[in-house]
Amino acid sequence: MTLVAFGTYDSAKHPRIGIVVDGLRERGADVRELNRPLGFSTAERVRMLQQPWRLPALGWRLLARWTALARDARALRRDEGEPDAVLVGYLGHFDVLLARRLFRRSAIVLDHLVFAGDTAEDRGAAGVRVRLLRALDRRAIASADIVLVDTEEHEAMLPEGARGVHVPVGARAEWFAARRPEPADDRPLSLVFFGLFTPLQGAVVIAEAIAAARAAGADFTATIVGTGQDHAAARAIAGDVEGVRWVDWVAPDALPALVAAHDVCLGIFGESGKALRVVPNKVYEGSAAGCAIVTSDTPPQRAALGDAAVLTPPGDAAALADAIADLSRDRSRVAELRAAASAASQRYRAAEIVAPLAARLRDLA
Template identity: 30%
Template sequence: MPKVIWWGRSDLDYSRNRICRQLLQALGYQLIDFSPRISALADIEAQLKGLSADLVWVPCFRHRDVASAARWARKKNIPLLFDPLISAWQKQVYERQKIRADGLAARRLLNRESQWLHSADMVLLDTEPQRQMFMQRFKLSAAKTACVYVGAEQPLFTPIAAERSPAAIEVLFYGSFIALHGVQTVIEAARLTRQHTHIRWVLLGDGPVRASAQQQAVGLGNVDFEASVPYRQLPQRIAQADLVLGVFGDSEKAAQVMPNKVFQALACGRPVITRASAAYPADISKQHGLWQIEAANPKALSEAVVQWSDCAREQGQAAHTLYARYFSPPQLQQQLQTALHALGFVHA
């Protein structure tokens, strides 16, 4: 059984990590968790502990662990796979807007991130547009990159029975209320549907833009805010909704992603409305259960919600069928196996 060192002080409960670990185990790989005391000196610690493996996997957000992992992997002559999920440079420049794109700090971060990425033998991305961005921005070759969708954790996210109001249609947005989500578009769309009294909008979660969203929604009787729920309770909360919303931001990053909530809602058999993106499979727009609209367009969102409010409860099976066809574990396993095959691994 091939061994994979899961390298770095990562959050093992984060959904991307949980799913990737499940995929590896399903493919027959043994996981060895290595959480070093000091990231920069992790290769020394690994050497002292006598670790051995066939592959080193640096999980999402652990850019700082790549350098030491690469040093150790080179000494052992084994491949290194990095699953960044985000670009540290893109996040600081465009999402958080902490540094100017043409500034010295941005150039330094871009160079540093390029070094991290080039030291890996394979860089895993979650969508094709994200993969293309990494290839162009960081000059990575196509052979050194691969795509594995985020997916939804199984068997947690699955269709379950839940009581729903016979007289009202609930439109659910949930998430961490960051700019990428385009929450202001959701609130304005709710404003445009005030005359449709059977449609209720629920925004669940917390984050940087929640306060401004609540201020924007003052006076809207069709909008409710709810506190975050524990991760394992999300399927039950999704099941109580009739429609689930994705993201609606118009940023470069928003155009490149398929958010967790889209996979999770579809897996739970709930239809989704989200912004149009090249991240989705090319023929998915022809399928029922997922409706893509123009980004940052409240009118388009309100019209989609009103139109689907009459048939949302008939779309559940279509939504789950779409998930099973494009995003279920067998599809993700195939994507990951393709990436591992490029590193010289046959099926474990």
């Protein structure tokens, strides 16, 4: 089977599409990439969708990328014929419309990791803008023959008639390669969090928990990586806490090693509807890197990790502070959790997570 990964995605910033491509290749698929990255971050794209006056910048850049993609597609069809399937990468709400037009005889697969309306609502949008973005979601989904979603909860959000396939986010090979031997237990517990500081991530909850755990005498260090919507609020709470290091940015190729150098990777702790429906990339990546995982107790995260993680109630800073304090005192428990998370992560290697998609594509052949 020949497949084309198509669109304006950026797999360095958003690794999901890279994981799917890796997995399909490992399963023997011939995957070509027609990729012209748009160059906007997720936060910038969402901001544009929330603030219509910013859309011309998106429109002009999108037009330039689409012109190049159309040229690439014509060359591909001329030299190699029509592919069996076209995989439209993450944040492909507009790209899928172009793919449908360019590859009329191919199966179109949309990686719908993000529902635009749901994401905008999680970040504070409301009213007409959210309704328009939900309409965009419906249009994008209707343009695809197969729609990839990352959790069963997201699959339940698909419109009636959509052909959804549940493909967890997983982790790329470099995260598994970053694992380090179990460190000596004669040093403070080390925590790491990395993200975009969106509401679903619960960065303020993390900051409150870190401050409370330190005030209660817990012995630990923490590395907090990233910036975003809730960064200022989180730093106002825990910016001066002893042993906490704030890092605005880490290059994607350096992030696995940085995370693997810590004992515990913190997941998400928000309370929004979206926060209750996702398993964040950091949970898969942190477990692949050999960290113990502490994250919120939500149905998809419990299904993904179960007893291989410490799960605390969403939005509950006190419970998270208690979990941090308990682990700082019980290093044998940390070692158990690291081993359990590492074992669980084997289910989320690239070739494993794409098995349902590979089966669906075989059915179409």
